[in-house]
Amino acid sequence: MLSQLDSLKTDALAALVAAQDEAALEAVRVNFLGKKGSVTALSQGMKDVPVDQKKEVGAKLNDVRTAITDGIESKKLALQAALDAKAVEGIDITLPGRPGTGNGALHPLTQIRDLAIRTLRRLGFILAEGPEIETEFHCFDALNTPADHPARNEKDTFYLPDGRLLRTHTSSVQIRTMEAAKSLPIRIIAPGAAYRRDEIDATHLSVFNQLEGLYVSNDVSLADLKGTLEAFFREIFGPNTAVRFRPHFFPFTEPSFEIDVKLEAKGKDARWIEIAGCGMVDPAVFTAVNKSRGDNLFDPETTTGFAFGLGLDRLAMILHSITDIRHLIENDVRFLQQFAA
Amino acid sequence: MQVSLSWLSTHLDLSSYTVPQLSDLLTFAGVEVEGIEERGVTTDKVVVAQIESFVQHPNADKLSVCQVNDGTGIRQIVCGAKNFKAGDKVPLALPGAVLPGGFTIKEGKLRDVASLGMMCSGKELGLGEDHSGLLILDAETTIGTPFNQLVPSDVVFDLEITPNRPDLLSHLGLARELSALTGMPLKGQRDYNKTSTPTKLETLNLKLETPSACPLYTARLIKGVKVGPSPEWLRRRLESIGLRPINSIVDITNFVMMEMGQSLHCFDLDKLSGSIVVRNASEGEQMLALDGQSYTLLADDLVIADQKRAVAIAGVMGGEETGVTEATTNVLLEAAWFTPSNIRRTSRRLGLSSDSSYRFERGIDPQQVAGGSELATKLILSIAGGTAEDVLHVAGEAPALTGEVTLDEDRARKLLGTPDLTGDEIHAILEKLGLGKKAATKHESRWHIPSYRADLQRPVDLIEEIARVIGLDRVPSKMTAVAVPSDATDRAYDFAMTIRQALVNRGCFEAQTLRLIADAQLPDTLGGGTGVAVKNPLSEDHTTLRPSIIPGLIATAALNIRQGADRLRFFELGRVFLKLPNGNSREEERLAILISGPVSPSSWHARTPQAADIHELMGIITHLPGLSRVSIEPKAVKESPANFLLTSELRAGNRNLGWIAQLHPSRARDISARHPVYVAELLLSALRQGSTGPAKFEELPRFPGMTRDVAMEVPADLPHAKVAAFFASQKEPLFIASEVFDVFTDPTGQKIAKDRKSIAWTLTYRSPEKTLETAEVDAAHQRILAALEKALPATVRR
Structure with missing residues (x-):
């Protein structure tokens, strides 16, 4: 019996080696360990084994059964492993991925506008807006612009037949916001389109994009203006960016400044680039707003504020080294693709 | 305005400032420096030299080897120019000379031949643009003379003076400002060799009819002048700031304007008829001005007139007929103060601007009118001779503008x-x-x-x-963030950014097109609005504020097709302008999408993916933020606009979301589209309504559902929406969802009749209380099928 067991074991292990798939493996299990299998048949002969040999034969039987069971199990794992390996055979992982619908891109102006908005929101500004078809009052009069100011004529500004005009700057939103305000402080930014009657060329568009800012309260100073805008431009251009304020003139702010940042162009020395206009709100603006509101919420004796405005198209051109502003309105997909995230 | 440093220096000693320092000084005074041009050389190391002889360079065809006398001896210079001969005198830059632009001259070798300096062109010395050859000097000049004695150097600043500072529109005004900023004292007024000025020459009638437009008018008579070219110093002054010398009298008036800011005019006294009147023009009055153009004036234009006619458009330009020429012997010198708004109005309306009108319309110093006249008189007497009255004929008085x-x-x-x-x-x-x-x-x-x-x-x-x-360096940087509650504008912006990002993730590119479009683009409008026309468009390409974004996207598609793009996926978020019946207008934020061509980029997986159809666009729309819990019902509009097919309004209940359409194939052919083009325009506010408030959680089903498929044959024109509506209306308690999974038609009529289609749906059954038995599901399903065949012209395949 012992020798029978030995030879069974040898046969079984040989059969396992020969088995090449799950079915063959199952056949081996049935042939040896199944109800009618050879090992099962032999184990039924245990009852005829003399008592003194029972222990030895029993142990051997167990040993053979375990060896076959383990053999089947490991062969099963080996076969599965071979199948799994085969499943990934020939895959070239260096091929490009499936594109799906592909990705588009946000327009560079949207990206720069969003960067500006996110930065200023962190400084506590909220968004405001106003109509692009404006009245002379909101675009000029209330902004302390004299009736015979050069901008106020049909050569430079688009008018509608009814006397309204297309706003020449987003500063009109300052007036709209102050007219509607219920209380101070006001701390708003207003991104939006503005219009000037300029021939379209490499540096001009007749419709362009600005971002206006206004902070009005009872103790706003030039120091607030300086600190806020320095922080803003360092967020946009980098923490070490040099920012300077040059005295300038705007009808609706006094004192007024133009802001330059020092930037390096490729292969050239860093130079000052004009980027924005700003200033302290002129008291005449508060007076005009009060008159329009019919109250004295913006008391020109005590209310102070700062305002700023910047051209987003120009900012995008500077940041991305875009050489011709018309790229921004032509929407050539080869251009837009360059700004994909 | 052009400002000469050498001219400025006659008022103020600026020698301790470098050009960049001066530029900074001006910049931080609020005067923008738009350009700096250095003319001539300051160094003594450029001298007059004479070319004694020259030979061809042994190693270079284009170079000559010259022996040059610099006044101290002979130097060898290698030179590339060809425009000289032996004996010519030329400027020679000696080693160590720094030329305009910062170029330093060194001794060196050119192709192995020593060269001990450089002979210069005019351009190399900052004199004009001539770079065609050496600057050949007058034969009389002395060898060895420093070149800057021959042509004094100068720096010309191009300045932008802001409109609030007309006082800076002259050299004296700028010098006054620089003196204030630097503490350097102004040099006193110079003496211009005033000659004899006897008493009154004759009476002059001066009449001021319009004191509000001209508060002060003065005239001075100067007789016996000899008009000719101006002396060298005066010509050089004017030329240095870009003015062309004309004759001594005209040059003097220009000089005084640029010196003091007082604009003057000289009339030829003998061509005037009688007394001078400052009056309004008569309506339609004609005036031939010094620029040779004839101008038609209106009643609110101010003129200077004699007894017969207008002789000058006040403050803007003198008349051709009474101007000073070489033949003039007697002159009337005008110095006045005109009201800025009048000058501005006339100058703008006539499209005629002069250095004079530029100053008057910004406002000159009313207290310097007489001083300007005085300086001009002195200069005329000293340069053109003659005799002048020592009294000034004055009408009106200088306005007090300051207090x-x-x-x-x-x-x-x-x-x-x-x-x-x-x-x-x-x-x-x-x-x-x-x-x-x-x-x-x-x-x-x-x-x-x-x-x-x-x-x-x-x-x-x-x-x-x-x-x-x-300056702002003195002001500390302070920053206070203030919490201000956000409002609807903030939420609308955030929503718009979510929409943008979703579309980018679906492979769409964001476009930004001009809001002013051409009339010819209006038929591309989707949504039926009328745009708002501008009264004074710049060109016919930009006449109207767009009533729809689609025209811009179609132009974008056309441009990209021309550039060879095959796959078009664009969107734009922005404002449209709608003219209302009452004449007012409404501004509204919209989203427009345009797609055409392959649904995905070509790749090794699929070289040419299938072209998009209208369902592709509908799929993009239904998956937009704000619409995930909204069921969209397209409703064909009664009359599709001519440029579109399939135009449908997209409705959610009784709310209009926008419109979808296919660009008409004939319009698509216009732009050479290679695939059908689909467009949609949606109202952002309507989309946003679907996304208000936080979503509410619904308990997850605890028991599994079961599905049953149904296939049926229906008439080809039965809309999907009808079938969907039928399923949605079923009250069968266990039936919870339905979804179409196949639509089959056969245009050949072989597999199914042409006027029929086969559609297949899968229906889901579930109970919230238990796991369903097959039999209960089958029974419910059969009840639905029976109802289906009753309600719709459908034959269920069993």
Whole structure:
């Protein structure tokens, strides 16, 4: 019996080696360990084994059964492993991925506008807006612009037949916001389109994009203006960016400044680039707003504020080294693709 | 405005400042420096030299080896120019000379031949643009003379003077400002060799009809002048700032304008008929001006006239017939103060601007009118001779434009954010700007404003002056973030950004097109609005504020097709402008999408993916943020606009979301589209309504559902929406969802009749209380099928 067991074991292990798939493996299990299998048949002969040999034969039987069971199990794992390996055979992982619908891109102006908005929101500004078809009052009069100011004529500004005009700057939103305000402080930014009657060329568009800012309260100073805008431009251009304020003139702010940042162009020395206009709100603006509101919420004796405005198209051109502003309105997909995230 | 440093230096010693320092000084005074041009050389190391002989360079065809006498001896110079001969005198830059542009001359070798300096062209010395050859000098010049003695060097600044500072529109005005900022004293007025000025030559009738438009008019008669070319110094002054010398009298008036800011005019006295009248033009009056053009004037234009006609458009331009020529012997010199708004109106309306009108419309110093006349008279007598009256004929009087301003110094400190700014500092700043302190207490001071600073009227104007002088370096940087509650504009912006990002993730590119479109683009409008026409468009390409974004996207598609793009996926978010029946207009934010061509980029997986159809676009729309819980019902519009097919309104209940359409194939062919083009325009506010408020959680099903498929044959024109509506209306308690999974038609009519289609749906059954038995599901399913065949012209395949 012992020798029978030995030879069974040898046969079984040989059969396992020969088995090449799950079915063959199952056949081996049935042939040896199944109800009618050879090992099962032999184990039924245990009852005829003399008592003194029972222990030895029993142990051997167990040993053979375990060896076959383990053999089947490991062969099963080996076969599965071979199948799994085969499943990934020939895959070239260096091929490009499936594109799906592909990705588009946000327009560079949207990206720069969003960067500006996110930065200023962190400084506590909220968004405001106003109509692009404006009245002379909101675009000029209330902004302390004299009736015979050069901008106020049909050569430079688009008018509608009814006397309204297309706003020449987003500063009109300052007036709209102050007219509607219920209380101070006001701390708003207003991104939006503005219009000037300029021939379209490499540096001009007749419709362009600005971002206006206004902070009005009872103790706003030039120091607030300086600190806020320095922080803003360092967020946009980098923490070490040099920012300077040059005295300038705007009808609706006094004192007024133009802001330059020092930037390096490729292969050239860093130079000052004009980027924005700003200033302290002129008291005449508060007076005009009060008159329009019919109250004295913006008391020109005590209310102070700062305002700023910047051209987003120009900012995008500077940041991305875009050489011709018309790229921004032509929407050539080869251009837009360059700004994909 | 062009400003000559050498001219400025006649008023102020600026020799201790470098050009960049001066440029900074101006910049931080609020005068923008738009350009700096260095002319000639300051160095003594460029001298007059004579070419004694030259030979061909042994190693270079284009070079010559010259022996040159620099006044101290002979030098060898290798030269590339060809325009000289032996004996010519030329400027020679010696080793160590620094030329304009910072180029330093060194001894060296050119192709192995020593060269001990450089002979120069005009351009290399900052004189003009001529770079075609050496600057050949007059044969009379002395060898060895430093070149800057021959042609004095100069620096010309191109300055942008802001409209509030007309007092800076002259060399003296700028010198006054620089003196205030630097503390350098102004040199006194110079003596122009005033010659004899006998008493009154003759009576002159001066009549001022319009004192509001011309408060002050003066005239001086000068007789016996000899008009000719101006002397060298005067010509050089004018030329240095870009003015063309004409004749001595005209040049003098131009010089005085650029020197003092007082604009003048000289008439040929013998061509005037009788007395001078300052009056309004008569309506339609014609005037031939010095530029040779004839102008038609209106009643509110101001003219200077004699007894017969207008002889000058006041403050803008003189008349051709009475202008000073070489033949003139007697002149009338006009110096006046005209009201800025009048000059501006006339100048704009006529499209005629001059250096004179530029100054008058900004406002000149009313107190310098007589001084301007005086200086011009002295110059005329000294240069053109003649005799002049020592009295000035005057009509009207100089307006008082300035007065006193009281400054609350605490307020100044507060507005500037500089609590440490002392009263003494403030006073010193205002005093050096020429303001006179009339009174001062601890917190307040009262100031007399000089006549040339009419821009200083209010306390805040003085605060601006202080800010300008101390500069922002003195002001600390302060930053206070203030919490302000957000409002609807903020939420609308955030929603718009979510939409943008979703579309980018679906492979769409964001476009930004101009809001002003051409009339010819209006038929591309989707949504039926009428745009708002501009009264004064610049060109026919941009006449109307768009009533729809689609015209812009179609133009974008056309451009990209021309550039060879095959796959078009664009969107734009932006404002449209709708004209309302009552004449008003409404501005509205919209989203437009345009797609055409392959649904995915070509790749090794799929070289040419299938082209998009309208369902592709519908799929993009239904998956937009804001619409995930909204069921969209397209409703064909009664009359599709001519440029579109399939135009449908997209509705959610009774709310209009927007429109979808296929661009008409004929319009698509216009733009050479290679695939059908689909467009949609949606109202952002309507999309946003679907996304308000946080989503509410619904308990997850605890028991599994079961599905049953149904296939049926229906008429080909039965809309999907009808079938969907039928399933949606079923009250069968266990039936919870339905979804179409196949639509089959056969245009050949072989597999199914042409007028029929086969559609297949999968229906889901579930109970919230238990796991369903097959039999209950089957029974429910059969009830639905029976109802289906009753309600719709459908044959269920069993």
